[in-house]
Amino acid sequence: MQTSSNNSPRFSKPYLALILMIGVIVPRRLRADWRQEWEAELGHREMLLAEWDKLNWQNKLDLWWRSLGAFWDALLLQPRRMEDEMFQDLRYGCRMLLKNPGFTLIAVITLALGIGANTAIFSLTNALLFRSLPVPQPEQLVTFNRGEGVSLGAVSYPDFVALRERNEVLSGLAASHFTELSFGNGSRSEVVSGELVSGDYFDVLRVQPALGRGFLPEEERTFGSPPVMVISHGFWRSRLNGDPNIINQTITVNRQKYSVVGVAPAGFNGIREMFPTDFWLPLTMLPQVNPTLQTSLSNRHDQLFAAIGRLKSGVSIVRAQAALETINRQLDLADPPVSHQRNVNEDRSIKLEHPQGLGIPSLQRRAKIAATLLFVVVGIVLLIACANVANLLLTRSTARRKEIAVRLALGASRFRLARQMLTESLLLGLLGAGAGLLLAFWINRALMTLKPPVPGAVGFNLDLRLDASVLGFTLLLAMLVSLLFGLVPALAASKPEVVPALKDETGAATKHGRLNLRNALVVSQLAVSLVLLIAAGLFIRSLQQMQKIDPGFQTENRLALSFYLEPQGYDEAKGREFARQLVERVRALPGVQAATMANYLPMGFMLLTEEVAIDGRATPPDARNLNIAAQLIGLDYFRTIGTPLVRGRDFTPQDSANAPAVAIINETLARRFFPNEDPIGKRLRFGDAASNAQPCEIVGIVKDTLIRLDDQRLRAVTYRPLAQQHSQRMTLLVHTDGNPNALFAAVRQAVQALDENLPAQDIKTLDEFIAFTFWPMQMGARLVGAFGLLGLLLASVGLYGVMSYAVAARTHEIGVRMALGAEQRDVLWLIVGQGLNLTLLGTGAGLALALAATRVLQRFLFGIGTTDPITFFGVALLLTLVALLACWLPARRATQVDPLVALRHD
Amino acid sequence: MGKSFLSFAAAVILQALDNGYQYGFDIMDITGLPSGTVYPALRRLEDAGYVRSKWEKHSIAQEEARPPRKYYELTREGRDMLAEARSRYRMLEQAQEPKTDKPKTSRA
Secondary structure, three states: OOOOOOOOOHHHOHHHHHHHHHHHHOOHHHHHHHHHHHHHHHHHHHHHHHHOOOOOHHHHHHHHHHHHHHHHHHHHOHHHHHHHHHHHHHHHHHHHHHHOHHHHHHHHHHHHHHHHHHHHHHHHHHHHHHOEOOOOOHHHEEEEEEOOOOOOOOEOHHHHHHHHHHOOOEEEEEEEEEEEEEEEEOOEEEEEEEEEEOOOHHHHHOOOOOEEOOOOHHHHOOOOOOOEEEEOHHHHHHHOOOOOOOOOOEEEEOOEEEEEEEEOOOOOOOOOOOOOOOEEEEHHHHHHHOHHHOOHHHOOOOOOEEEEEEEOOOOOHHHHHHHHHHHHHHHHHHOOOOOOOOOOOOOOOEEEEOOEOOOOHHHHHHHHHHHHHHHHHHHHHHHHHHHHHHHHHHHHHHHOHHHHHHHHHOOOOHHHHHHHHHHHHHHHHHHHHHHHHHHHHHHHHHHHHOOOOOOOOOOOOOOOOOOHHHHHHHHHHHHHHHHHHHHHHHHHHOOOOHHHHHOOOOOHHHHHHHHHHHHHHHHHHHHHHHHHHHHHHHHHHHHHHHHHOOOOOOOOOEEEEEEEOHHHOOOHHHHHHHHHHHHHHHHHOOOEEEEEEEOOOOOOOOOOEOOEEEOOOOOOHHHOOOOOEEEEEOOOHHHHHOOOEEEEOOOOOOOOOOOOOEEEEEHHHHHHHOOOOOOOOOEEEEOOOOOOOOOEEEEEEEOOOOOOOOOOOOOOEEEEEOOOOOOOEEEEEEEEOOOHHHHHHHHHHHHHHHOOOOOOOOOEEHHHHOHHHHHHHHHHHHHHHHHHHHHHHHHHHHHHHHHHHHHHHOHHHHHHHHHOOOOHHHHHHHHHHHHHHHHHHHHHHHHHHHHHHHHHHHHHOOOOOOOOHHHHHHHHHHHHHHHHHHHHHHHHHHHOOOHHHHHHOO | OOOOOOOHHHHHHHHHHHOOOOOHHHHHHHHOOOHHHHHHHHHHHHHHOOEEEEEOOHHHHHHOOOOOOEEEEEOHHHHHHHHHHHHHOOOHHHHOOOOOOOOOOOOO
């Protein structure tokens, strides 16, 4: 072995230089070892060759060739670089975030607000629109709709049986009829919600009862038996104290005893999850539960039942729909539908849908619109939050310029630096998502309390959970958002400007550019938050307009209580007697001015419309397609509710069942039906043309009242006496001297004195009674308002940040100005003026944007235009004031600059 | 690289290591494979646990005024793998001949 006396310096050899160069792309952790290995091999080989005196050009070329192979070696090591650096980035990112806890906290809170709002709205949307039933393989389930699917029932019982027997695409088909039931609880009774279901209901859904059993197919054989029932888990736990021996005990439902055969599992609420069912009865009990539907089970045109089927495996929903529709056509051909006046051309085709969310197509459509609106709103909030964080990052990257310049100078690539910063953004995004989930949990709790004030037994089960799909959404959102707020600052910060940064120069030109970027962000923030606020303002103004509107009746000092007499075993005679006695008793109560009965009240949950025609001649074209509300009222109704009679007379006790049929109409109907003549004395025909009901003579005209706020076509109303037309649904209306709440107990007592079993819990003031009408608008105003304020808060924090930064950057300049004699006032104006410019720009852009954007709100608004000047002006003023405050705080700090200190600054 | 399957090049390299060629360049010489194949293959074999690498003693390198060389040797798994690969690539048997010319440097 020879000592290398003739050894030239190691790196003079060109192939060694090549290794050195290629080594640059080897991951840093491995680089030294890698270079050493190659250098040692090449060095050793060269030495051997020299020793053997064979260092000719051929061998040198071979060494060259071999060192080129090092490139492939280095390439192979690239994936390790990614792994390495990712961890490095993460570690570094965590360190940076911990080093600036203030920055991290603000950024995380800001992101949490944006992400939390979005997560909450997503979980709401998920529950309303997408969540499937909590049963095994819900994706196989299909529900039946017919045509437009507005009514609750889709099939009649005979059709259901035929469809179930003849189809070859479903492994099972179950039917269900929703109804209110009265639960006899000792001496009192209350209204609960029930489903009358076919014998295979639980089998089709694959629901295993928690206790006992479901129904058996043979329990669907004979009408009127057997009196068995399954109760919901919730009812069992809350009302029966989870009695473990409940099976085979009896429960009174609609005055008949049923024996409990099963308890449904926890979490199963029936086929419409959001409207939970308490009791399930066999549908063969329908005649007992509701005597008026006695013949319905054998009538193929009474579409009382919702149907839910389970697809055979491998059968698509499209194929199943086609197959079922074929059977449906055959059924229609065999027994054609009676042509009603209104629905001759009714679409009777069967449509299948997977049961999701609300499960009722008409509600689902509305929910979809509301969800879209809310998503736009929270999306804007999130954008504002992102702009804020982007601004923070830009500010911080200015502070980190030196660090970045050092890394650039030491050979870090721009890509690598940008990736590092994006990693930090991702960390921030994930932290924000974590905090956002917590926030969403609270928002969800609040949203769950905002249930619509639906009356009676109709429960509403809005269960907002942070389940897997919500978590997935949040995670995805966090990543998207990180990219959104992180990308621009990362690219801007990693721009190589090494020399000025290292020399600690402020680099006026670049900073100016960055300030412009920040300014642009703030202006767009202000603009979109103005749009949000204007949308909120429009909702609030609409609500005001709505509440200001004269409904045509008085709501003050009035109370209302609804009854459904049918399930309580009342026939017509008994019902009339009950109504008469109750009104008599209530009128006698001290503090009662007037009392009456009606089948339903305007602006409530219920509404009945009827076909109305002028007897003996054609209806004027103007009056066709008019939805005419038909109310049945007791004596003294107009005086009790405070609607003035315009002409003619009110009903009197003489308008009895045996007297000629009479009717009162409102002004709108009078104008439409009898444009140029006096309606009094004319006769109206109710129901379809085929009906042989006695025509009613018009005896009076009353002032218009609002039946529904949202439907402008619903203005025509007819009134007929309850004495001539019985109703099983009754609403007691009482006009009191003072606060109606004081009379609740007395009215309840009066009801109970007549019938202990009659549920009388749902007593309300008339204001509460009609609250349902305002509910959508109230929700709109509250939610959009809350998110609008959140947006404003975020945007003004953003403006504050930018102005603080501007003040800090201009400290030197301000010092000079003050040293040259500028007053505090001048300095204040200098800064506030700068902020004002941004604000005015933002407001201007926001107003223009809002003019275009609010047009989509048209359908949600009431009584105002989408460009309501009061809203636009008021909100713009509010925004400007808040923005000025955000500018004024840093400006005041600027005035306190000490020129001596400031001049030494930088 | 899969646990139960070696590329032909990798099997040849294992065989060379088994025959006593321990350095990258020696393996290239004996197998005729280019450096762009031998080194990546060695790294993969090392990752898979069939081969381990060590640095030679510093003193030897110092004598020759170059950095210490890295040498590779078979692990037990590598030997098992080689046996399996041998049965797969019959022709390797022919290349399996006793080594006469050991590398010059020893590793003490």
